[in-house]
Every structure is written in structure tokens, then in C-alpha cells.
Amino acid sequence: MANLTPELDAERIKIKKVAEEYGLDCFETIFELITYDQINQFAAYGGFPVRYPHWKFGMEYEHLSKSYEYGLSKIYEMVINTDPCYAYLMEGNMLMDQKLVMAHVYGHCDFFKNNIWFSKTNRKMMDEMANHATRIRRYIDRHGYDTVESFIDLCLSVENLIDRYSPYVEKSVVKADKPQDADQNLGLLKVNRPYMRDYINPPDFVAEQKRKQIEKMAEKHNRFPAEPEKDILRFLIHHAPLEDWQQDILSIIRDEAYYFSPQGMTKTMNEGWASYWHSKIMTQKILTDAEIIDFADHHSGTMAMAPNGYNPYKVGIELLRDIEERWDKGQFGREWEQCDDVNERKHWDRKTGLGRQKIFEVRRIYNDVTFIDEFLTEDFCVRNKLFVYKFNKRTNRFEVDTRDFKAIKAKLLFHMTNFGQPIIRIEDANFENRGELLLQHLHEGIDMQPDFMQATLKNVQKLWTRPVNLVTVMDNEPHLYRFDGNQYTTHKLGEGPQQEPPKPEE
Amino acid sequence: MSIREDNNRFKDIVKGKVKEEFRKYVSQGEMIGKRENEFVKIPLPQIDIPNFRYGPKQQGGVGQGEGEPGEAAGEPGEGQGQAGDQPGEHLVEVELSMDELADILGEKLELPRILPKGHKNIDTVKTKYSGIAPVGPEGLRQFRQTYKKALRRYITSGQYNPEDPVIVPIRRDFQYRTFKKVLQPQTKAVVIYMMDVSGSMGDEQKEIVRIESFWINAWLKKHYKGLETRFIIHDAAAKEVDENTFFRTSESGGTLISSAYKLCQQIIEADYPPSQWNIYPYHFSDGDNWSGEDTRLCVRLINEFFLPNVNVFSYGQVESKYGSGQFLKDLQKEFPDDERIILSQIENRDKILDSIKEFLGKGK
Numbered sequence: 001m002a003n004l005t006p007e008l009d010a011e012r013i014k015i016k017k018v019a020e021e022y023g024l025d026c027f028e029t030i031f032e033l034i035t036y037d038q039i040n041q042f043a044a045y046g047g048f049p050v051r052y053p054h055w056k057f058g059m060e061y062e063h064l065s066k067s068y069e070y071g072l073s074k075i076y077e078m079v080i081n082t083d084p085c086y087a088y089l090m091e092g093n094m095l096m097d098q099k100l101v102m103a104h105v106y107g108h109c110d111f112f113k114n115n116i117w118f119s120k121t122n123r124k125m126m127d128e129m130a131n132h133a134t135r136i137r138r139y140i141d142r143h144g145y146d147t148v149e150s151f152i153d154l155c156l157s158v159e160n161l162i163d164r165y166s167p168y169v170e171k172s173v174v175k176a177d178k179p180q181d182a183d184q185n186l187g188l189l190k191v192n193r194p195y196m197r198d199y200i201n202p203p204d205f206v207a208e209q210k211r212k213q214i215e216k217m218a219e220k221h222n223r224f225p226a227e228p229e230k231d232i233l234r235f236l237i238h239h240a241p242l243e244d245w246q247q248d249i250l251s252i253i254r255d256e257a258y259y260f261s262p263q264g265m266t267k268t269m270n271e272g273w274a275s276y277w278h279s280k281i282m283t284q285k286i287l288t289d290a291e292i293i294d295f296a297d298h299h300s301g302t303m304a305m306a307p308n309g310y311n312p313y314k315v316g317i318e319l320l321r322d323i324e325e326r327w328d329k330g331q332f333g334r335e336w337e338q339c340d341d342v343n344e345r346k347h348w349d350r351k352t353g354l355g356r357q358k359i360f361e362v363r364r365i366y367n368d369v370t371f372i373d374e375f376l377t378e379d380f381c382v383r384n385k386l387f388v389y390k391f392n393k394r395t396n397r398f399e400v401d402t403r404d405f406k407a408i409k410a411k412l413l414f415h416m417t418n419f420g421q422p423i424i425r426i427e428d429a430n431f432e433n434r435g436e437l438l439l440q441h442l443h444e445g446i447d448m449q450p451d452f453m454q455a456t457l458k459n460v461q462k463l464w465t466r467p468v469n470l471v472t473v474m475d476n477e478p479h480l481y482r483f484d485g486n487q488y489t490t491h492k493l494g495e496g497p498q499q500e501p502p503k504p505e506e
Numbered sequence: 507m508s509i510r511e512d513n514n515r516f517k518d519i520v521k522g523k524v525k526e527e528f529r530k531y532v533s534q535g536e537m538i539g540k541r542e543n544e545f546v547k548i549p550l551p552q553i554d555i556p557n558f559r560y561g562p563k564q565q566g567g568v569g570q571g572e573g574e575p576g577e578a579a580g581e582p583g584e585g586q587g588q589a590g591d592q593p594g595e596h597l598v599e600v601e602l603s604m605d606e607l608a609d610i611l612g613e614k615l616e617l618p619r620i621l622p623k624g625h626k627n628i629d630t631v632k633t634k635y636s637g638i639a640p641v642g643p644e645g646l647r648q649f650r651q652t653y654k655k656a657l658r659r660y661i662t663s664g665q666y667n668p669e670d671p672v673i674v675p676i677r678r679d680f681q682y683r684t685f686k687k688v689l690q691p692q693t694k695a696v697v698i699y700m701m702d703v704s705g706s707m708g709d710e711q712k713e714i715v716r717i718e719s720f721w722i723n724a725w726l727k728k729h730y731k732g733l734e735t736r737f738i739i740h741d742a743a744a745k746e747v748d749e750n751t752f753f754r755t756s757e758s759g760g761t762l763i764s765s766a767y768k769l770c771q772q773i774i775e776a777d778y779p780p781s782q783w784n785i786y787p788y789h790f791s792d793g794d795n796w797s798g799e800d801t802r803l804c805v806r807l808i809n810e811f812f813l814p815n816v817n818v819f820s821y822g823q824v825e826s827k828y829g830s831g832q833f834l835k836d837l838q839k840e841f842p843d844d845e846r847i848i849l850s851q852i853e854n855r856d857k858i859l860d861s862i863k864e865f866l867g868k869g870k
Binding site: 159395 | 508509511512513514515516517519552553554555556557558559560561566567568569570571572573574575576577578
């Protein structure tokens with residue numbers, strides 16, 4: 001287990017105590033000192049010591065170790081959301097770095113334990129992952145390496161098709177459709193005076209509405225799935241004609257996707273929170289005079305934001321500090337919002353002192369989307385010189401587009417919603433009454449990448465085995481893409497397929 | 507360790523040993539670097555598992571810094587985790603110094619070390635630090651050795667006190683670095699690039715030449731300190747230009763290859779006496795020459811001037827839509843088995859590595 005040197009362990013105890021005094025509330029955290037090669041290996045495995053065999057981990061490892069060997073990057077810190085929490089330190093780093101990492105890790109650990117979006121994650125995931133690996137190795141023994149690997153490739157191709165919010169929705173018992181309740185939402189006009197009722201809602205109108213209602217119900221009953229389904233993986237596990245081992249592998253991939261999902265949903269907040277605390281703990285309690293320059297160097301390196309790349313550490317820490325300051329000075333609420341005197345706003349200080357309390361509340365209940373939505377302000381964007389960039393086809397380069405606050409916020413939220421991935425759901429699993437799958441992309445102004453879309457659709461078809469269809473918008477036109485196992489066809493909605501020969505006249 | 511299995515599996519896929527269907531997702535152009543300041547970015551192979559995703563260029567993002575609307579924001583950083591819009595652009599890049607790069611190139615292509623023209627080397631005298639002596643100038647005093655000697659003296663004489671480990675060296679503890687003069691062969695080399703810039707050489711052809719010359723330079727620089735490069739462009743007439751012009755110029759009009767060879771000869775005769783220099787002329791064209799007569803003149807120049815005087819004469823023919831490619835055939839006919847001339851045909855970008863191996867693989 002923990003193999004820290006006595007010197008490091010003494011520092012760990014000190015840092016832990018400081019963190020607790022600040023109010024951080026962590027799982028027990030076990031630090032391990034490991035070599036760079038081990039840390040690359042663990043990092044390639046997403047932080048876990050054992051994963052199922054797959055080349056993608058080998059690729060990740062190749063990239064990490066190459067860039068370490070070429071001296072381009074190194075991993076300082078890795079922490080796993082489990083209870084107890086595991087964190088790794090790299091052998092041979094400076095003591096100051098190790099202390100910084102430990103302080104940072106306690107920040108993450110507190111976040112894992114207390115942020116509500118992590119509340120549904122499996123805290124024994126290390127065992128679970130090892131079990132997954134064992135199961136998949138067993139399938140490999142039985143069905144052969146290539147067969148299983150190819151199937152995993154298929155699963156990974158669709159692993160992002162999950163419903164990230166579904167773990168937090170209470171699974172309610174399906175309500176029976178009660179016809180008597182249905183009366184209430186027949187779409188009748190509101191009547192205040194009883195004597196007017198038959199004039200405002202004449203009986204034949206009521207009858208017509210009822211008939212429509214029943215039709216709608218029947219239609220809904222015939223639909224499968226009854227409601228559009230975003231958790232496409234779950235749907236495939238239950239309804240695609242898979243063998244037992246395939247079903248199991250697909251559910252393994254899905255479980256792991258859901259496990260990692262909250263880390264993506266809170267990336268900015270989580271890194272911001274950990275950075276806020278490493279900075280606070282280090283500068284106020286832990287650093288010696290001799291270490292301050294190295295600390296400043298390391299810290300500013302981590303916080304640096306290139307003109308063209310979003311750095312979650314930077315935006316997170318700045319936003320948390322901004323919230324703390326605003327709540328310390330009472331810069332919130334109706335009075336503040338309505339004040340448009342620049343000078344008054346500038347010197348606004350109600351000495352409310354609620355900052356610390358507020359950021360602890362923020363770390364408990366927000367995720368990146370709600371965090372940005374609620375706390376990103378125009379002042380903040382101006383102060384931090386944020387801008388939106390876009391690709392200019394004419395000059396063939398990325399250019400600053402605008403510094404408009406609304407545009408910045410919209411762009412950030414867009415990237416954070418569903419991790420900036422297209423939202424796709426199953427509309428119909430019996431499309432055209434032929435057992436075909438109909439997927440719909442909820443297009444929000446940005447087209448999907450065509451070559452990848454085609455390849456992915458083909459993979460979905462391999463799982464579903466019947467033809468699959470995808471409705472999306474491409475170049476401002478709604479299109480339906482279809483792959484039937486042999487042929488990939490596309491046509492604009494409302495027109496016939498382009499590649500099918502015209503039907504002969506009868 | 508199981509990561510090794512996964513790693514080997516990945517390498518096998520990249521090499522195309524298994525899983526042919528993945529080849530198209532392996533990023534191409536593995537070793538083609540682009541240059542930024544003194545570093546070179548080379549991409550690592552990467553396989554993208556296809557999934558539903560947005561095209562990146564339409565997407566844009568949020569950045570931080572100075573700049574008015576309309577000013578460049580550079581390429582999106584790695585942190586965005588976005589990919590290019592073609593499989594070939596999905597590259598993970600690493601930055602390397604030229605020297606590391608040459609090593610990787612040499613290892614990858616199994617290039618032999620270049621043997622400079624032996625008897626023509628001139629020797630230079632170089633000083634080399636070779637040992638330690640008790641006397642010498644103060645500037646060469648070796649602190650560590652001096653300290654060790656003093657420490658040893660303290661310990662053996664029993665003066666050493668661990669509680670107060672102060673060591674004061676005296677005169678006979680002092681140690682100095684010594685040097686001796688060694689004779690080193692001076693290896694001076696010049697590469698003279700000649701390129702056909704007539705109308706038939708398009709941007710793609712020039713890009714290929716640019717990449718080739720970049721790698722040739724990287725490799726030769728590793729072997730020759732102070733490598734010089736000269737550039738000649740030609741259509742019907744030849745002129746010497748600087749590196750930038752070399753890759754940017756586009757002329758129209760006919761092609762007289764001999765004009766470049768003549769100019770090259772003049773440059774060598776004026777600046778690089780073959781007795782003192784390793785000389786590497788490289789000529790790139792699409793293989794169209796104005797007349798058979800001019801080709802005969804070229805052959806004569808190669809035979810009479812170049813082959814006796816240069817290390818190796820190299821001709822690379824870049825395929826273009828317009829070129830007939832005749833010149834390569836003529837040279838092949840004239841010099842069927844001559845070790846002193848290397849002929850290479852470069853059909854497209856994917857053949858660049860093969861071509862570099864042809865050029866540099868002989869160790870000349």
C-alpha cells in the first residue's frame with residue numbers, strides 16, 4: 001500500500017490537516033509513489049491498475065511514454081474517484097511538486113465525495129474494473145482475441161451514446177393510462193361559467209377531441225420505444241440480437257462510460273476546485289520561502305491558457321475566486337443586478353463575507369453547465385479577455401470572432417452540454433414497420449463529421465443487424481442516411497433515396 | 507505487464523499486420539515534420555475509433571488573450587481534444603530538436619552512417635580535455651576533484667569532524683583539468699539543391715521537394731558540422747536564389763536542365779574546391795527537358811564534371827500531371843550501374859520516405 005517516504009508522509013499528514021481545517025471533507029486518500037513508466041501505464045488505463053485488454057490503452061500508453069521520453073510532458077498527478085481514494089505521485093519529482101500535487105489531490109477528493117453529480121458513481125470501481133477485465137479475458141479465451149476485440153471496437157464506437165442525466169432521474173413506476181384522467185388534457189377550452197359550457201365546448205367538439213386522444217394513445221402504444229431513447233447503449237443491450245457474451249461486453253462498456261461521465265460533466269469545476277485549494281493551502285500554510293518561486297512557476301504553467309485553447313484549470317479557478325469575492329462583498333441579488341452605476345459597482349462592498357460558504361455550496365450542487373450558466377458574468381469575460389474563435393474558410397485559419405459576452409457564454413455552454421458531442425436518440429426501433437432503427441440527431445447548428453458519421457452508422461448496423469437510419473442536417477438540409485448492411489445511401493428528407501433505382505411502372 | 511500486450515497490439519495495427527480495416531484511420535505521413543522555430547513537430551500514429559462527432563472547423567471555441575475580431579487565433583490546442591476533418595489530420599504531434607529527429611530518421615530508415623571522402627579531408631587541430639593534473643591555470647581548476655582530495659586528506663589525518671564538516675583545501679589538494687591537442691578530420695559539406703520551376707511543377711510537387719530537402723538536410727547536418735546549402739532554380743535559364751525564393755518561385759516557360767548544371771558547376775568551382783569539400787548536388791524536376799540535345803549535354807556534364815568531383819549526384823523525379831518523365835529514363839539508360847549517381851522517382855507524398863531511403867541509403 002502506501003509507500004511514501006517518511007519525509008513525504010510527514011508532509012502528507014500536515015497537508016491533510018490543513019485541508020481539513022479549511023473544511024475539505026475527503027475520503028481516506030492513499031498516496032502511492034510510482035515510477036514514470038507505471039504512471040504512464042496507469043494513466044493509459046484511465047487511472048486504474050487493471051483494465052480489459054484493448055489496443056486503445058496501448059495507443060494511449062505509446063503517446064504518453066513518447067512524449068515523456070521526448071521531454072514534452074509529464075504527468076504530475078493522478079487521482080481516482082473511489083473510496084478510499086487512490087492517488088499517485090511520481091518518483092523523482094521535487095518535494096515542492098509532490099506537496100502541490102497532494103494539496104491538489106485533496107481538492108479533487110473532496111469534490112468526488114461531495115459533488116452531487118458523483119453521488120451515483122461506483123466507489124468500488126477499482127474492483128469492478130478488474131472484474132470487467134476478468135470477464136472479457138474469459139470471453140477472449142472462449143471466442144478468440146480477434147472476435148472479442150472487434151466487438152469491443154464496435155462498442156467503443158458507440159460508447160458516447162448514453163443519457164448522461166439518466167442516473168439522476170428516479171425511475172418512476174410507469175403510470176397506467178387512466179382514461180378518466182385523460183379528460184383533463186383533452187385540449188378543451190377553459191370555462192368559468194357553467195351555463196356557457198356547451199357553447200364554448202360543444203359536444204361534437206368534445207367527442208372529436210376524445211377520439212384524437214384515443215388515437216394518440218394508440219399510436220403511442222404502438223411506438224417502440226414509446227418515448228425517444230437517449231440511452232442507446234441500454235436499448236441495444238436489451239433489444240439488439242446479441243449473444244450473451246456480447247451483451248455482457250456492451251454493458252461493461254456502458255457501465256464504464258457512466259462511471260467516467262461525471263468527470264466530464266464537472267471537468268472545469270473539479271480542476272478549478274482542486275487548483276483553488278492547492279493554491280490556498282500551499283501559499284498560506286505549506287510552502288517554505290525557498291519554494292515559492294518553483295511553486296509560482298509550476299502553478300502558472302498549469303494555469304496558462306493559450307489564445308486558442310480552453311483551459312479548464314484556469315477558467316475554473318478564476319470563476320471560483322470571482323464567486324468568492326462577489327459573495328464576500330455582497331455583489332449578488334436584486335440590488336446588485338439592478339445597479340448600473342459603474343462607479344458604485346466598482347466599489348461595491350457590503351461586507352457580507354459569504355464567499356467561502358458560497359463556493360462550498362457551488363462545489364456541492366453544480367456541474368459545469370449550471371456553473372457557467374449561473375456564474376459567468378460579462379465583467380469576468382472582459383477581465384479575463386475571453387473571446388470566441390472560429391474557422392475562416394477564406395483565410396484557412398482560426399480567427400478571433402467576437403468578444404460578445406452572450407456569444408462566449410453560448411459557446412462555452414455548447415461545448416459543455418453533452419461534452420460537446422452531438423445528441424442522438426432512438427426515435428423508432430420499428431421504422432417503416434420493418435424492424436429498422438431510426439436515429440435522430442438533435443441538430444443544433446453544427447453538422448456532424450460525415451466520414452465518422454458513416455463509419456459509426458455502419459457500426460450501429462452491425463450491432464442492430466437490421467438496417468439503420470439516421471436523420472440529421474447536413475449543409476442546412478435535413479437528410480436521412482441509411483445503411484442496410486451493404487449499401488450506404490442518403491437522401492434529402494421528403495425526396496426519394498438517391499442511390500436506389502426508380503421503381504418500374506406497374 | 508498487460509499494457510505491453512496492448513501496446514504491441516497497437517503497434518501491430520499501425521504497421522498493418524492485423525486489422526486491415528483500421529488502416530484508413532491510422533494517420534498518414536507519419537514522419538513528415540513541419541518546422542517551427544528550431545523545433546520540428548512530428549506526428550505520432552493514432553487510430554481514431556469512429557463515433558458521432560462534430561466537424562471541428564465549423565465548431566470554433568473559446569480562447570483567451572489579445573486580438574481584435576478577424577485576427578488569427580492559431581490552431582486549437584490539444585486541450586480541446588478536437589480532431590481534424592480528415593482521418594489524415596488526426597495527428598498527435600511531438601516536438602523534437604533537429605538532432606533527435608535525424609536519429610529517429612536514421613533508425614527508422616536504417617540509414618548507414620555517411621563516410622566522408624576519406625583522403626580528401628583536411629585535418630584541423632582541436633583541444634580536448636583529457637585528464638586531471640596537480641598543476642594548471644586557475645581557470646581550469648576542478649572543484650569536485652579538489653574537494654575530494656581535500657576531504658580524503660582530512661579523513662586520513664583524522665581532522666574531519668562530522669559535526670562541523672568544514673573542508674579547507676590547501677595547495678597540494680588542487681586539481682586541474684588538462685587537455686591535449688588532437689587532430690580531427692574536418693568535414694565540410696555543401697548541398698546544392700537544383701529545382702525545375704517551369705510551369706509543369708505545381709505546388710504539390712514543390713511541397714514534396716521541400717519535405718525531401720528538409721529531411722536530407724536533417725540527416726546530412728548530423729554528419730557534417732557547418733553544412734552549407736545553396737539553391738538554384740531553373741526553367742530555360744538558371745539562377746541562384748535563397749531558400750525562401752527557392753520554394754516559392756513559379757515560372758512558366760521551357761526547361762533547359764543543363765542551365766542549372768552549368769550554374770552548379772560554376773558555384774562549385776568558385777566556392778567549393780572538391781579537394782576540401784564534400785559536395786552533394788540534388789536536382790529535382792518532373793522529368794521534362796526541352797530537347798534530346800540538352801539532355802545529352804547534361805549527361806556529358808554529369809560524366810565529366812560532377813561524378814569525378816562530388817560525393818554523389820542525386821536526381822529526384824517528382825511525378826506531375828504534365829511531365830513526361832523522360833529525363834529519368836535517359837539517365838537510367840546512361841548510368842545503369844553507376845554507384846556515384848542516385849536516381850529516385852517520387853510518385854506522391856507517400857513515396858517520400860522510400861525516396862529518402864534511396865537517396866541516403868548508400869551511406870555516401
